[in-house]
Amino acid sequence: MEIVAKEAGASLKQAIETRQARVAVVGVGYVGLPLAVEKAKVGFPVVGLDRSAERVASINRGENYIADVDDRELADLVASGRIKASTDFAAIGEADVVVICVPTPLNANRDPDIQYIVHVAEQMVPYLRPGMLVSLESTTYPGTTEEVLMPILAQSGLEVGKDLFISFSPERVDPGNARYTTRNTNKVVGGVTRTCLDIATTFYRQTILDVVPVSSPRVAEMTKVFENTFRAVNIAMVNEMALLCDRMGLDVWEVVEAANTKPFGIMRFNPGPGVGGHCIPIDPFYLTWKARQYDFHTRFIELAGEINILMHHHVREKVIQALGKLRKSVAGSRILLLGVAYKKDISDWRESPALKLIELLERDEAEIRYHDPFVPAFVDQGTERTSVELEAGLAWADCAVIMTDHSRVDYAQVVKNAKVVVDTRNATARVPSGRERIVSI
Ligand SMILES: NC(=O)c1ccc[n+]([C@@H]2O[C@H](COP(=O)([O-])OP(=O)(O)OC[C@H]3O[C@@H](n4cnc5c(N)ncnc54)[C@H](O)[C@@H]3O)[C@@H](O)[C@H]2O)c1
Known part of the structure; x- marks a missing residue:
């Protein structure tokens, strides 16, 4: 044998x-x-x-x-x-x-x-x-x-x-x-x-x-879910910092930049509108499920999930705040989402925070369109949506929300032509004028 x-x-x-x-x-x-x-x-x-x-x-x-x-x-x-x-x-x-x-x-x-x-x-x-x-x-x-x-x-x-x-x-x-x-x-x-x-x-x-x-295969399986949990938890931590900085009137991006100058003991993660894709929002919960069989509660994973989801609601509040600058309420407003892919320069929109924001704002009776050079069209929950031209979209919208910082979008043009902008990615950092019309997360 x-x-x-x-x-x-x-x-x-x-x-x-x-x-x-x-x-x-x-x-x-x-x-x-x-x-x-x-x-x-x-x-x-x-x-x-x-x-x-x-x-x-x-x-x-x-x-x-x-x-x-x-x-x-x-x-x-x-x-x-x-x-x-x-x-x-x-x-x-x-x-x-x-x-x-x-x-x-x-x-x-x-x-x-x-x-x-x-x-x-x-x-x-x-x-x-x-x-x-x-x-x-x-x-x-x-x-x-x-x-x-x-x-x-x-x-x-x-x-x-x-x-x-x-x-x-x-x-x-x-x-x-x-x-x-x-x-x-x-x-x-x-x-x-x-x-x-x-x-x-x-x-x-x-x-x-x-x-x-x-x-063993178990070690390899655990290694992968650990890696993705590491990302989910660290993104959640910097997102929590963003929420606190917002409350304290501090610029979280400046804090992240400054912290990142330390040559050791820190690793850069950026705040954003939440997590997306097939991996980070999902994989850690595979571990949570398995851990239950061992009477183990994966608290970091649960907390990270909670905070990352909270960011969708935080962005919604920022949209309301931006519309306030125009003395407009969210109901009946026209919102242009810039980017529906879950991260920059890719076309994958699965589990993207943009989907959740669309759901929240449509519940508020806002009208939504989007522009994404990587995602010409997509179908979510039975609704098909098609990307609009950037210029036409900006002219149409009351508020533009930068959800994904795709490199090929001209953010100076966005700030120049939008009535107000919500920037969840710090994509407008280098745009010198029109800053009074930008709301950061
Ligand atoms: N996308 C990523 O960035 C990434 C990174 C690392 C790991 N992963 C993991 O890799 C796996 C695959 O992810 P993906 O993003 O490539 O998914 P995907 O949806 O892009 O591709 C999966 C493919 O499997 C096919 N399929 C489904 N059921 C099938 C069946 N019964 N028989 C034959 N084909 C079938 C689907 O039609 C699809 O083409 C997942 O476990 C994911 O978590 C994904």
């Missing part, structure tokens, strides 16, 4: 080292598509599996839909046959390595919704065979790989660590970050057994400069 194990593992490792191993990436979204491209670039034959027929068709036409992926690179890889895409899970039967990058949202009760992982695992079972590596990359709570993924995959009858190899390796991609890309961002890997870890680290070393092996 041990000999068979060594054979299955050894030949898979060799196929990985020679980059002949066939790679299936399940879920070709923000995480999966860049990963598929990186693997194909170094020579692996890659298939992207997705339930979205639209995404699959787009890849097969060589058409890119993820900002961090180079259009030309994807087109060339598809044209040369190194990347193809499919909706058919039978493609798993052709793969040696399967990387799972499906969503991990919260459900209506704000508990982990791991149905996508479960569904993918169940669909894979009939196609598993000896000598395969399955690596989960979706962010999730510690225990998912061994408590959820592994038992489903074990239904194949394959023995984990002997003929099937399972690992967890969290994706750390920072959308829009040109300095740290998939290749030069260290990658943490945990394997169910030592052989699983060995094979998984070999796989990731083909495309990533620095791979960090850890002792």
